[in-house]
Amino acid sequence: MVTREVTTDETPGASASPSGQATPSRVDPVFIVGSPRSGTSAFAWALAQHRLLVTGPESDFLYYLLKGGPQSPLRQVYLQGVETPAGLKGRWLQSQKVAWDEFVSHAGEGFASLFASRTHGARWIDSSPSNTLVVEDLKLMFPSSRFVHVLRDGRSVVSSMIASSFPVKFASSFTNACETWSVYAAKAHGFCEAHPECSWEVRNEDWSADAEGELRKVFTSLGVDYDERAEKFLMKKRINSSFNAGAGAEAPATEAAPVKDKSHVWTAWTTRQKRTFLDIAGETMERLGYDRNLD
Numbered sequence: 001m002v003t004r005e006v007t008t009d010e011t012p013g014a015s016a017s018p019s020g021q022a023t024p025s026r027v028d029p030v031f032i033v034g035s036p037r038s039g040t041s042a043f044a045w046a047l048a049q050h051r052l053l054v055t056g057p058e059s060d061f062l063y064y065l066l067k068g069g070p071q072s073p074l075r076q077v078y079l080q081g082v083e084t085p086a087g088l089k090g091r092w093l094q095s096q097k098v099a100w101d102e103f104v105s106h107a108g109e110g111f112a113s114l115f116a117s118r119t120h121g122a123r124w125i126d127s128s129p130s131n132t133l134v135v136e137d138l139k140l141m142f143p144s145s146r147f148v149h150v151l152r153d154g155r156s157v158v159s160s161m162i163a164s165s166f167p168v169k170f171a172s173s174f175t176n177a178c179e180t181w182s183v184y185a186a187k188a189h190g191f192c193e194a195h196p197e198c199s200w201e202v203r204n205e206d207w208s209a210d211a212e213g214e215l216r217k218v219f220t221s222l223g224v225d226y227d228e229r230a231e232k233f234l235m236k237k238r239i240n241s242s243f244n245a246g247a248g249a250e251a252p253a254t255e256a257a258p259v260k261d262k263s264h265v266w267t268a269w270t271t272r273q274k275r276t277f278l279d280i281a282g283e284t285m286e287r288l289g290y291d292r293n294l295d
Contacts, residue, residue: 028112028142030222032127033135033191035184036170037160038152039204042234044127047218049229054119058128062111066134066141078103101140108141123222132184135191145198148218149188152204153290154181154281155266174273178280186284211235266294 030053032044041058048055066072078100081093093103115124131138139145161170161177170180192199200221207214211231219226269277274294285292 026109026112026144027116027123028108028145029115029124029126030146030148031131031135031138031142032125032148032150033132033188034129034150035132035152035157035181035188036129036168037157037164038129038150038185039207040127040129040150043148043150043202043207044125046215046230046234047125047222049233050219050224050227052122052224053125053222054122055125055127058130059126060128060130062126062138062141063128063130063134066137067130069137072134072137074104074107075100104137104140105143108143112142129184132188135187139191139195139198146222147191147195147199149192149199149201150204151185151189151201151288154178154185154285154288155277155290155294156204157181157185158277158281159265159269175276175280178277182281182284185288189288207234269294 030047032040032047034040044055047053065074069075078093081091081103082098083091083094115126118124135147139147158174158177158181161180162174164171170177189201192201200218202214202218211234212226212228215230215234216226219230266274266277277294278292282292
């Protein structure tokens with residue numbers, strides 16, 4: 001696989017730690033975030049058609065390491081290192097005045113190296129939807145990372161969740177599906193608004209209409225040339241889901257079909273379901289510029 005040197009211009013912050021001290025050059029992952037059933041996997045695999053980008057099974061371990069905010073496993077390890085119990089001398093992290101953002105960034109350097117050890121010189125793309133819930137800490141952990149929010153109409157996402165019958169919470173009830181889309185979409189959108197220097201939002205509906213245009217924007221932001229294979233993949237293949245068995249070096253099971261939503265599937269919802277959706281997700285729909293109409 002072709003490799004390429006990534007300059008500090010392409011990866012702002014790669015040459016310095018949050019404390020301002022120089023660190024070795026690093027190439028952090030690209031994170032595709034957003035609600036489950038929004039097309040995050042499909043977009044990641046489309047980008048990975050480029051020779052300098054690669055993806056695979058969702059990692060998830062970063063989410064489990066960071067979930068819980070102040071109560072996350074990694075945060076608890078840090079706190080144990082900076083808090084001195086009565087009668088003991090100061091600990092190393094405390095004596096060296098290591099701040100949380102510096103600690104988590106250096107931890108991320110190790111994980112970035114781990115990803116790189118499996119990519120043969122290409123940049124890793126991670127499409128785990130769960131990363132959406134810890135996206136702020138991911139930015140601290142991987143200072144030169146890039147984030148792409150794949151956003152899809154909540155009405156279509158909820159319909160897809162319920163129809164999937166996956167053994168997960170979002171598919172277990174209509175209410176859970178509405179809550180999942182609203183929380184994930186709002187979180188990712190808010191992150192993109194707060195960090196426009198390292199994040200971009202791509203609407204599933206827009207790439208259905210203009211895949212080339214949307215892909216060109218992302219490729220340019222990643223500092224790589226456009227690859228038409230990405231457009232062909234995105235328009236001809238639909239990733240069924242991360243639940244398919246056998247997802248490894250090759251893309252998971254796909255079907256030959258354009259990535260297009262079935263028209264107005266939500267019109268078949270019951271009156272109670274429509275009311276539930278608007279109560280839970282209506283405000284998020286408006287904030288993200290979607291129509292609340294369910295008829």
